[in-house]
Amino acid sequence: MNRFLLPLGIFIVLVVLLAVGLNLNPREVPSPLVGKPAPDFSVPQLDAPDKVFSPKEMLGQVWLFNVWASWCVSCREEHPVLVEYAKAGKLPALVGLDYKDKREDGLRWIKHFGNPYQLSAFDADGRVGINYGVYGVPETYLIDKAGVIRFKQIGPITPEVLEKKILPMVQELNK
Amino acid sequence: MKALFALLTAALLALSVQAKEAAPLAEDPAVEQRMVNIAEELRCLVCQNESLAGSQADLAKDLRREVRGLIKEGKTDTEVKDFLVSRYGDFVLYRPQVKPTTYVLWAGPFVLLIIGIAVLVNYLRRRSQLVKDVPLSAEERQRAASLLKDVQS
Numbered sequence: 001m002n003r004f005l006l007p008l009g010i011f012i013v014l015v016v017l018l019a020v021g022l023n024l025n026p027r028e029v030p031s032p033l034v035g036k037p038a039p040d041f042s043v044p045q046l047d048a049p050d051k052v053f054s055p056k057e058m059l060g061q062v063w064l065f066n067v068w069a070s071w072c073v074s075c076r077e078e079h080p081v082l083v084e085y086a087k088a089g090k091l092p093a094l095v096g097l098d099y100k101d102k103r104e105d106g107l108r109w110i111k112h113f114g115n116p117y118q119l120s121a122f123d124a125d126g127r128v129g130i131n132y133g134v135y136g137v138p139e140t141y142l143i144d145k146a147g148v149i150r151f152k153q154i155g156p157i158t159p160e161v162l163e164k165k166i167l168p169m170v171q172e173l174n175k
Numbered sequence: 176m177k178a179l180f181a182l183l184t185a186a187l188l189a190l191s192v193q194a195k196e197a198a199p200l201a202e203d204p205a206v207e208q209r210m211v212n213i214a215e216e217l218r219c220l221v222c223q224n225e226s227l228a229g230s231q232a233d234l235a236k237d238l239r240r241e242v243r244g245l246i247k248e249g250k251t252d253t254e255v256k257d258f259l260v261s262r263y264g265d266f267v268l269y270r271p272q273v274k275p276t277t278y279v280l281w282a283g284p285f286v287l288l289i290i291g292i293a294v295l296v297n298y299l300r301r302r303s304q305l306v307k308d309v310p311l312s313a314e315e316r317q318r319a320a321s322l323l324k325d326v327q328s
Contacts, residue, residue: 026223032264100233126237133262135220135234 031133031152038065038143039131046098046106046120053095053121055147062173063093064166065141066117066157067129070098070105072137078156079113085162086116092170096120099129099137142166144173203247210242213255218267226269 042054068075096117098106142151214228221232
């Protein structure tokens with residue numbers, strides 16, 4: 001009996017390891033930026049090319065920084081959720097970053113699908129995205145009052161993510 | 176004959192025009208070479224099994240542009256890699272750095288190898304102890320000799 005116990009044990013450990021490995025999402029790479037100050041930048045706003053936006057303006061409040069683009073398919077899934085929660089007043093300050101987009105396409109998107117953002121910054125050449133380690137739009141950063149990134153959501157925000165992760169964290173950070 | 180000549184001239188002309196259309200080489204081959212050397216060591220996060228040098232993803236193109244820029248600014252290879260690691264994490268490196276979180280990764284295979292060798296040596300030793308060298312008695316020797324004789328005859 002003992003003879004089979006050890007191989008069986010090893011087999012079970014292997015199966016558990018493989019099962020865990022299969023269920024990890026390789027697209028979700030932990031960001032080294034969580035816990036670090038949000039990189040500074042200064043780019044024009046989407047709807048007002050003559051005005052610039054810089055994350056410094058948001059110091060002192062908890063806010064969400066949502067990277068989106070009109071060419072991004074998953075953003076279509078995410079956008080209604082943002083619009084709904086923003087309308088209900090449940091979201092903290094929400095700033096968008098229109099990433100590697102054409103201005104007219106971005107504006108048309110906002111007009112067509114609704115605007116949950118207090119403003120959108122416009123990142124034409126993707127440099128801001130690179131500084132934030134964006135590799136798959138949509139991505140969303142939760143930034144605290146001191147300008148430190150506290151959480152990064154890779155992929156679309158769902159009501160589950162909002163209710164279970166982001167909103168509780170916002171409440172905690174607002175204390 | 177004239178028609179043929181005209182045709183040939185036209186063909187040659189077309190060829191020379193095509194030759195002029197060949198894509199220009201990179202502005203600075205030295206920078207390009209260094210960029211490729213660095214990018215081959217880095218993972219493209221969009222197509223995770225491709226290197227940054229080989230990927231056609233939009234992000235990879237942008238990152239190659241950034242790497243080129245950094246090289247032109249006179250940054251060393253390590254500084255360029257640190258630039259990307261600080262934004263995208265250790266995952267971009269095909270060759271992970273040696274540090275406390277990666278000790279298991281680097282030492283693990285060797286530890287397993289040593290354990291394997293130890294188990295094997297132990298097993299072989301125990302097995303060799305099971306085989307005892309028992310000399311034949313005089314009687315058995317005789318029987319063996321007679322059996323061999325039977326076979327030969």
